């Protein structure tokens with residue numbers, strides 16, 4: 001699902017991150033790339049134009065955040081605007097104060113209404129509700145039977161009778177009241193948008209059951225056609241939302257990205273397979289992150305933005321990359337990281353961090369002892385742990401109320417950390433890639449000219 005877009009965005013964002021400063025020209029280029037990617041993914045032209053314009057205004061405007069690099073800012077803006085285009089907040093069902101809450105499903109032939117009806121039955125059961133399915137599709141001989149089989153699978157009773165759709169719908173509502181069911185899901189016959197007779201039928205069903213929610217079930221693989229039919233149905237039925245089905249077969253995702261803006265109604269649920277379990281509430285923010293191929297990286301950026309001092313981070317990254325990371329930097333990082341909460345939580349969000357590292361338990365008490373050790377070092381020692389011989393280590397242990405074993409352990413871990421940090425994508429994440437590493441390289445050269453020896457190369461054990 002959305003493979004095309006995800007692939008394209010991956011390339012765009014990687015190139016973006018490898019840049020330092022972003023001028024208007026760079027932003028314009030990125031926007032052009034995003035525009036092409038969206039059009040290729042079959043997103044409605046007007047939707048693309050509007051989205052790009054919103055991103056452009058925010059990226060060239062004064063909305064700057066001190067704690068983020070330019071690339072991170074662009075990614076953040078794109079993510080937020082993409083989320084908005086997809087509908088913003090997920091739809092939240094409000095249950096009728098006088099049950100049952102009635103849900104009516106309509107849509108073209110074969111769009112997945114009956115499957116969605118059963119999936120909704122399962123969903124409402126999971127929400128602690130007691131739904132009833134109503135089979136009002138008397139068009140296709142096997143339709144009610146299909147619903148019964150699916151209903152059995154999800155443990156929801158099906159009501160139907162061989163009369164006519166309007167009578168069935170009214171009867172279903174009565175039955176639900178009699179049985180004390182609090183949600184009624186009405187499955188209707190598939191129709192062609194142009195079929196006036198069938199449109200009239202669903203309109204009458206709607207009049208008699210007065211649904212709280214009318215969902216248009218639409219096949220995502222139809223691309224922009226699905227958006228157009230949703231629009232047509234919205235005129236007849238006043239939709240509350242769209243259920244986008246067969247998303248598993250749609251690599252482009254243009255429909256999902258266009259529905260909200262074109263039809264003016266949000267996507268309420270998505271179906272990604274034939275089983276009722278392949279059905280979920282649609283979360284615009286999660287989909288945007290997935291399209292951007294960012295996953296939890298976005299939450300990391302948000303977290304960093306909230307609590308991390310970018311300058312401190314950038315400096316640390318530069319020093320790490322140039323191999324000049326000292327115990328002073330280490331102390332600073334420890335303090336920053338303590339502000340951000342459990343270390344393992346933070347590491348867990350970074351892509352490419354080995355499981356062993358993620359699962360490592362770091363406890364606050366340990367952190368205080370480590371801080372005590374570092375505080376007992378002289379500035380020269382912090383700057384260059386390589387000079388820490390036996391007698392210095394003993395002095396530090398005594399000064400910090402620890403043991404030489406602890407001091408030795410810390411020194412060993414520090415060295416290992418330097419090695420590990422250099423292989424982590426932290427530089428890209430927090431220092432903003434190109435900008436940071438370019439400066440780091442410069443620092444590296446400066447260091448060499450000054451005859452500086454890195455702690456790790458001088459440190460002998």
Ligand SMILES: Nc1nc2c(ncn2[C@@H]2O[C@H](COP(=O)(O)OP(=O)(O)OP(=O)(O)O)[C@@H](O)[C@H]2O)c(=O)[nH]1
Pocket residue numbers: 107108109110111112113114115116137140143188189190191245246247248249271272273274
């Ligand atoms: N791959 C995939 N198949 C689906 C999905 N939803 C439904 N289907 C399949 O699509 C076909 C049509 O689904 P139905 O639920 O019968 O569609 P309908 O809208 O009720 O069809 P009519 O009642 O004939 O108008 C069935 O074979 C379903 O198993 C989905 O999300 N992904």
Ligand SMILES: [Mg+2]
Pocket residue numbers: 113114115137143187188189190
């Ligand atoms: Mg059906």
